[in-house]
Amino acid sequence: MQRRGRNGYGAQGRCRRRIGRFLEPCLLLLLHAGESHGYELLENLDRFGFSGNPADSSTIYRILRSLEERGFVTSMWSEGDSGPARRVYTLTEEGNLYLDTWVVDLEETDRILHSFFSEYHSHMKTHHGNDNEKRKE
Amino acid sequence: MQRRGRNGYGAQGRCRRRIGRFLEPCLLLLLHAGESHGYELLENLDRFGFSGNPADSSTIYRILRSLEERGFVTSMWSEGDSGPARRVYTLTEEGNLYLDTWVVDLEETDRILHSFFSEYHSHMKTHHGNDNEKRKE
DNA sequence: TCATCTAGGTGCTACTTGCACATAGATGAA
DNA sequence: TTCATCTATGTGCAAGTAGCACCTAGATGA
Numbered sequence: 001m002q003r004r005g006r007n008g009y010g011a012q013g014r015c016r017r018r019i020g021r022f023l024e025p026c027l028l029l030l031l032h033a034g035e036s037h038g039y040e041l042l043e044n045l046d047r048f049g050f051s052g053n054p055a056d057s058s059t060i061y062r063i064l065r066s067l068e069e070r071g072f073v074t075s076m077w078s079e080g081d082s083g084p085a086r087r088v089y090t091l092t093e094e095g096n097l098y099l100d101t102w103v104v105d106l107e108e109t110d111r112i113l114h115s116f117f118s119e120y121h122s123h124m125k126t127h128h129g130n131d132n133e134k135r136k137e
Numbered sequence: 138m139q140r141r142g143r144n145g146y147g148a149q150g151r152c153r154r155r156i157g158r159f160l161e162p163c164l165l166l167l168l169h170a171g172e173s174h175g176y177e178l179l180e181n182l183d184r185f186g187f188s189g190n191p192a193d194s195s196t197i198y199r200i201l202r203s204l205e206e207r208g209f210v211t212s213m214w215s216e217g218d219s220g221p222a223r224r225v226y227t228l229t230e231e232g233n234l235y236l237d238t239w240v241v242d243l244e245e246t247d248r249i250l251h252s253f254f255s256e257y258h259s260h261m262k263t264h265h266g267n268d269n270e271k272r273k274e
Numbered sequence: 275t276c277a278t279c280t281a282g283g284t285g286c287t288a289c290t291t292g293c294a295c296a297t298a299g300a301t302g303a304a
Numbered sequence: 305t306t307c308a309t310c311t312a313t314g315t316g317c318a319a320g321t322a323g324c325a326c327c328t329a330g331a332t333g334a
Contacts, residue, residue, distance in 0.1 A: 106253065160322085
């Protein structure tokens with residue numbers, strides 16, 4: 001306590017703004033539209049524009065398991081009309097709230113991202129094309 | 138090779154769209170505006186809106202070291218007019234190009250993020266406020 | 275002398291993700 | 305009947321990002 005926050009950083013506990021490829025909220029959103037199983041969710045993910053660089057199936061199954069452990073989804077085995085059995089996931093009320101916190105978080109991330117872009121573009125405008133000048137003098 | 142890509146995923150090699158808190162491009166952008174040292178960069182990061190949840194100093198120093206190992210920045214010890222010596226970092230031409238690839242990557246991420254938002258909002262509009270209906274019937 | 279500020283750093287840990295690979299039921303062709 | 309293939313779920317391992325606790329050390333002023 002005497003050492004942490006000495007320089008003002010790392011003082012308000014773990015509150016990571018992770019987005020990475022933010023697969024978790026995408027899965028939650030897909031499940032909000034109706035129950036589904038992993039393989040189907042995997043295919044529907046390209047709706048978000050991941051198609052050029054799709055997610056790995058193992059990642060999706062692991063996220064779903066993790067969501068279930070935290071009570072945000074429930075799962076049931078379902079003998080489908082064709083193919084092997086599927087583990088069908090359903091969003092819970094907690095998962096629904098969790099999706100909302102994700103959206104708030106991602107909107108904040110979006111703001112940060114755009115402040116990066118505006119900083120970048122305004123800086124590039126003043127150094128139009130010639131970005132060596134600052135290191136020359 | 139016979140197994141990977143069987144379902145069409147994981148077939149084009151490692152091309153992770155990582156953003157996380159995307160501290161790396163922020164540092165590159167700050168260095169593009171002029172040479173600086175870690176402690177100063179840390180303080181300037183709040184320009185991007187990280188202020189509510191600032192980065193840890195160890196993370197910044199490690200990113201700077203990593204950038205140097207990859208040739209994107211160079212560093213020199215500088216005896217300042219006050220306080221302890223500083224390791225001053227300067228962006229290289231490669232680092233400048235690397236920043237541009239980051240921007241392209243982040244713009245793609247921005248598109249994905251917005252397709253998420255539009256999917257979310259259009260879905261919420263049709264289920265205005267009552268999101269239990271789909272699980273009730 | 276001692277606390278504090280400035281500045282840089284290490285060790286450990288957790289989380290996310292990707293790749294390789296395993297398992298197994300269903301389905302159809304040879 | 306056997307075998308490849310598709311559908312579907314999963315594990316093991318490794319790398320990358322980041323946070324927290326903690327350390328070192330010069331400068332500065334009470």
